[in-house]
Amino acid sequence: xxxxxxxxxxxxxxxxxxxxxxxxxxxxxxxxxxxxxxxxxxxxxxxxxxxxxxxxxxxxxxxxxxxxxxxxxxxxxxxxxxxxxxxxxxxxxxxxxxxxxxxxxxxxxxxxxxxxxxxxxxxxxxxxxxxxxxxxxxxxxxxxxxxxxxxxxxxxxxxxxxxxxxxxxxxxxxxxxxxxxxxxxxxxxxxxxxxxxxxxxxxxxxxxxxxxxxxxxxxxx
Numbered sequence: 221x222x223x224x225x226x227x228x229x230x231x232x233x234x235x236x237x238x239x240x241x242x243x244x245x246x247x248x249x250x251x252x253x254x255x256x257x258x259x260x261x262x263x264x265x266x267x268x269x270x271x272x273x274x275x276x277x278x279x280x281x282x283x284x285x286x287x288x289x290x291x292x293x294x295x296x297x298x299x300x301x302x303x304x305x306x307x308x309x310x311x312x313x314x315x316x317x318x319x320x321x322x323x324x325x326x327x328x329x330x331x332x333x334x335x336x337x338x339x340x341x342x343x344x345x346x347x348x349x350x351x352x353x354x355x356x357x358x359x360x361x362x363x364x365x366x367x368x369x370x371x372x373x374x375x376x377x378x379x380x381x382x383x384x385x386x387x388x389x390x391x392x393x394x395x396x397x398x399x400x401x402x403x404x405x406x407x408x409x410x411x412x413x414x415x416x417x418x419x420x421x422x423x424x425x426x427x428x429x430x431x432x433x434x435x436x437x438x439x440x441x
Contacts, residue, residue, distance in 0.1 A: 221430070222396045223381045224423040225286055225295065225304070226403015227416045237298075241305025248306065249313055252278035268324045275317050282307045282396045283430055311397040312342060318392055345391045346401070349384060353405030361411050374418050380406070 256274020257267055265273070285307055286295070294300040316339065357380065364376045381402045388398030406415055 221283055221286060221423050221427045222399040223403040224416060224419050225290075226400040226405075227407045227412055227419070228295070228403075237301045237305045240302050241309055244302070245306040245309030245313075249275075249278045249310065271324060272321055275321060279310050279314070280307060282311060282394075282400075283427075287427060287431075308397065308400070311394050314392070314394060341391055342393060345388055345393065349387075349401055349405065353408065357405050358409045361406070361409055365411060370418070373414075377406070377415055377419060378422075 253271055253274030256272075256277055257270035260267070260270025260273050285303065289295045289300050289303060295304070361373075361376070364373050367373075381399050384402035384405070385395045385398035388401065389395045406412060409415075
């Protein structure tokens, strides 16, 4: 689902809403964390637990939100693009949260250093991925397409998605963000329409499996 959305998007469209997404997404996260601190205070929790509560509430389910936007046909609209940008900011915010939240329980002088390392790591992942997308991936797709094998081409796409998702996950980012990043990479190639046509059936299958798995996690008793 996230990969198909990335293929339909383009870097130009993302750049057009980057200011609104960055500032709006950051403001939303900080305001919800502040709200969590206030709610935690009314429940008798200290401010550290309030920050943790607010951080949990501040993060949306990217998969669910994107699915709703797609069902309503709002993905390509201006509000839809802004919403996607804010969702990506939320995904990126997981990196500093994973550093800050544990450090709040055990304050020390290494917090700023650990946060800087985490941010640098995320920036390095984005930079390397985009560089590979502009150089290696187009060349690789052309070589695979020359084989005139639809099965091999689809396998190469699936491998690209899984490889990028696993790489971003290993660096502390989400699998969904990695899949979206892979889609943005191939969206700039000449095969983007063919790729989108090939993955749409897989998108629908995996979207169904995702919501079924979420439903299986709910215990009505």
